[in-house]
Amino acid sequence: MERVTIRTVAAESGVSPATVSRVLNRPERVEAHTRAKVIAAMERLGFQPSALAQGLSRKVTQAIGVLVPGLVDFFFPEWYESVSRAAERSGRRLLLFDAKHSAQRTEEGFAFLAAHRVDGILFCSRPIDPYLPLIRRLNVPVVLALTQSARDPVTAFKVDDVKAMFDAVAYLISRGHEQIALISGPPQDSIAGTTRLQGYRQALRHFRLPLRTEWIGYGGFRFEDGYRAMQELLSAAVRPAFTAVVAASDEMALGAIRCLHDQGLRVPEDLSVMGFDDLRLARMTTPTLTTVAQPFAEIGERATEALIAAIDAGEKYTTGGIHYLPHRIVQRESVLPQGVSTQGALTPTANEGSES
Amino acid sequence: MERVTIRTVAAESGVSPATVSRVLNRPERVEAHTRAKVIAAMERLGFQPSALAQGLSRKVTQAIGVLVPGLVDFFFPEWYESVSRAAERSGRRLLLFDAKHSAQRTEEGFAFLAAHRVDGILFCSRPIDPYLPLIRRLNVPVVLALTQSARDPVTAFKVDDVKAMFDAVAYLISRGHEQIALISGPPQDSIAGTTRLQGYRQALRHFRLPLRTEWIGYGGFRFEDGYRAMQELLSAAVRPAFTAVVAASDEMALGAIRCLHDQGLRVPEDLSVMGFDDLRLARMTTPTLTTVAQPFAEIGERATEALIAAIDAGEKYTTGGIHYLPHRIVQRESVLPQGVSTQGALTPTANEGSES
DNA sequence: TTGTACGCGTTATCAC
DNA sequence: GTGATAACGCGTACAA
Numbered sequence: 001m002e003r004v005t006i007r008t009v010a011a012e013s014g015v016s017p018a019t020v021s022r023v024l025n026r027p028e029r030v031e032a033h034t035r036a037k038v039i040a041a042m043e044r045l046g047f048q049p050s051a052l053a054q055g056l057s058r059k060v061t062q063a064i065g066v067l068v069p070g071l072v073d074f075f076f077p078e079w080y081e082s083v084s085r086a087a088e089r090s091g092r093r094l095l096l097f098d099a100k101h102s103a104q105r106t107e108e109g110f111a112f113l114a115a116h117r118v119d120g121i122l123f124c125s126r127p128i129d130p131y132l133p134l135i136r137r138l139n140v141p142v143v144l145a146l147t148q149s150a151r152d153p154v155t156a157f158k159v160d161d162v163k164a165m166f167d168a169v170a171y172l173i174s175r176g177h178e179q180i181a182l183i184s185g186p187p188q189d190s191i192a193g194t195t196r197l198q199g200y201r202q203a204l205r206h207f208r209l210p211l212r213t214e215w216i217g218y219g220g221f222r223f224e225d226g227y228r229a230m231q232e233l234l235s236a237a238v239r240p241a242f243t244a245v246v247a248a249s250d251e252m253a254l255g256a257i258r259c260l261h262d263q264g265l266r267v268p269e270d271l272s273v274m275g276f277d278d279l280r281l282a283r284m285t286t287p288t289l290t291t292v293a294q295p296f297a298e299i300g301e302r303a304t305e306a307l308i309a310a311i312d313a314g315e316k317y318t319t320g321g322i323h324y325l326p327h328r329i330v331q332r333e334s335v336l337p338q339g340v341s342t343q344g345a346l347t348p349t350a351n352e353g354s355e356s
Numbered sequence: 357m358e359r360v361t362i363r364t365v366a367a368e369s370g371v372s373p374a375t376v377s378r379v380l381n382r383p384e385r386v387e388a389h390t391r392a393k394v395i396a397a398m399e400r401l402g403f404q405p406s407a408l409a410q411g412l413s414r415k416v417t418q419a420i421g422v423l424v425p426g427l428v429d430f431f432f433p434e435w436y437e438s439v440s441r442a443a444e445r446s447g448r449r450l451l452l453f454d455a456k457h458s459a460q461r462t463e464e465g466f467a468f469l470a471a472h473r474v475d476g477i478l479f480c481s482r483p484i485d486p487y488l489p490l491i492r493r494l495n496v497p498v499v500l501a502l503t504q505s506a507r508d509p510v511t512a513f514k515v516d517d518v519k520a521m522f523d524a525v526a527y528l529i530s531r532g533h534e535q536i537a538l539i540s541g542p543p544q545d546s547i548a549g550t551t552r553l554q555g556y557r558q559a560l561r562h563f564r565l566p567l568r569t570e571w572i573g574y575g576g577f578r579f580e581d582g583y584r585a586m587q588e589l590l591s592a593a594v595r596p597a598f599t600a601v602v603a604a605s606d607e608m609a610l611g612a613i614r615c616l617h618d619q620g621l622r623v624p625e626d627l628s629v630m631g632f633d634d635l636r637l638a639r640m641t642t643p644t645l646t647t648v649a650q651p652f653a654e655i656g657e658r659a660t661e662a663l664i665a666a667i668d669a670g671e672k673y674t675t676g677g678i679h680y681l682p683h684r685i686v687q688r689e690s691v692l693p694q695g696v697s698t699q700g701a702l703t704p705t706a707n708e709g710s711e712s
Numbered sequence: 713t714t715g716t717a718c719g720c721g722t723t724a725t726c727a728c
Numbered sequence: 729g730t731g732a733t734a735a736c737g738c739g740t741a742c743a744a
Contacts, residue, residue, distance in 0.1 A: 018724090054723080071437070280428075387714090408736090409737035
């Protein structure tokens with residue numbers, strides 16, 4: 001029971017290795033009878049062509065590498081799904097590497113994908129700029145998804161984070177909220193951290209609302225971060241002076257909601273909470289999450305298609321620049337108009353001027 | 357700017373290709389001076405050894421294939437994380453294939469992994485039995501995780517689903533519940549469907565409680581399935597006659613909770629709900645989920661280690677049989693003792709005999 | 713210690 | 729239409 005190769009099949013079917021190869025790649029150039037004979041032998045032997053040898057001989061692997069920050073992030077599957085579909089539509093496979101939110105592992109990821117000679121790379125970790133020189137040497141086209149470069153025109157697909165957060169705050173304001181807190185991403189994160197913070201600031205300025213730094217919390221996008229940030233925002237007073245909170249991720253929004261619950265505050269009756277992402281998760285909780293939706297599927301699809309186009313064009317690097325894809329506000333249950341009493345038998349909201 | 361290979365480096369550093377290869381694989385067998393020279397050249401040229409050529413030349417790829425049913429399943433990252441760690445501990449990489457809950461894609465997955473000459477395969481889709489003949493021909497060791505074979509001693513790691521559900525029901529009974537409904541997995545699913553149903557039945561019989569088929573709903577483990585199943589369970593009467601519901605997955609439990617919420621019933625005050633899995637998700641909702649925890653991390657780790665052991669031993673198939681890893685009940689908020697009033701300022705539970 | 717030559721499994725370029 | 733033969737990039741006896 002040894003390894004069955006193209007020449008095993010050749011021997012078995014009484015033809016040359018070259019013919020077996022032809023049956024695999026250009027079946028029309030081999031006589032029907034011979035072809036049938038070879039195919040029969042392949043099945044009989046359970047022959048499976050080696051992708052390694054193929055990739056070595058052809059100069060392409062038909063594989064595209066995907067370098068993600070972390071598989072545990074809830075957004076990943078929603079994005080990856082569309083990438084996978086787009087890749088398969090063009091007959092390519094994906095090689096996934098999980099950087100686990102580590103810079104070192106990100107570099108290892110590039111090395112891994114380069115070693116496996118992928119035809120192109122989809123990158124969706126932030127930040128990207130430190131890896132630009134590395135990418136250049138790779139001699140393989142790279143397209144960015146959910147992230148962007150500040151100083152390089154690499155092709156990228158994402159939402160306009162500044163505008164998205166601006167719109168989130170504007171939405172809350174349109175619902176009567178004027179005291180709005182923010183749970184931001186990390187200040188070091190120039191992609192989804194500072195940008196969304198900036199959007200928050202711009203919105204406040206635009207609507208002439210005061211900016212209070214004590215109403216801004218920070219966290220690493222996870223549930224626990226949202227919980228902790230909310231705790232800190234609350235610590236100033238038992239009754240918060242703000243009426244709404246926007247978080248930079250759905251997970252953090254859920255953490256915030258849980259924190260409020262533990263403090264005896266109800267969402268949205270006592271306080272409105274808004275998320276960011278619109279994960280599948282956002283519809284699975286009570287209350288369901290009002291949030292700004294990132295078009296994960298579209299981002300994945302567009303990015304993959306752009307990468308494939310670059311590959312097919314033989315480009316060694318992309319220069320398409322940033323493509324902002326439209327976000328949208330999804331209204332669900334976690335935000336209530338301010339100053340309007342709820343329809344149920346609940347006590348009217350009264351969370352101003354009591355303590356601070 | 358052409359492809360830089362082992363002989364490019366050789367030329368650049370004035371040695372033979374063999375020496376470059378040695379620097380890569382047996383650095384100690386090359387003089388320090390030469391080594392430094394070669395390494396310098398490698399860095400200068402940005403040399404990256406081809407994993408394809410390496411895999412072809414050695415007979416192993418140091419890669420292990422992972423065939424999963426669906427990346428979108430919430431349990432996946434929790435399991436994969438530990439697999440990844442175990443694999444890297446032995447210096448191997450993972451090749452992931454997402455079968456997307458399709459039988460056809462599962463076969464494609466085996467073909468894909470075989471083509472890439474992985475040294476072993478971790479399989480965690482159900483069912484497995486249809487693929488056993490295929491696996492045999494692969495000539496590569498396969499270990500099962502989260503699933504098992506009915507008629508083959510392939511090594512497998514999972515929880516004892518019958519006992520786990522038995523314990524879940526026993527727990528509810530210990531909390532005073534005697535009317536317990538079930539949201540089961542699909543009756544066609546012999547791994548996580550019928551087994552857990554069987555555990556439910558055994559528990560009822562053991563505690564001499566009547567089995568009511570109208571208290572059993574079915575679904576495909578997803579949120580929406582849980583919602584729909586709950587609707588059906590509820591349809592008999594406005595006020596359900598049961599006081600607790602166990603679901604075969606956390607997701608379905610959340611769906612059930614949401615359904616109850618939409619019907620104006622509170623969890624756990626009016627009805628207790630218990631999940632199955634203990635996903636990260638289970639701590640992110642309100643109420644948090646009382647559930648039976650699967651040891652995902654341990655399953656992933658043990659399975660991976662077993663596979664690596666088989667690989668190192670040169671085995672072409674595994675015969676370790678099923679290893680049941682211990683589950684445990686995690687008490688959180690979604691289950692309340694029956695007949696005991698809650699501690700808060702909530703109205704006492706009264707969900708019997710009012711309507712039906 | 714270092715270099716030469718062959719094999720790994722496949723494709724591609726030739727002749728036949 | 730089919731069959732030798734030379735790459736593809738690397739590892740490894742074997743010889744030097």
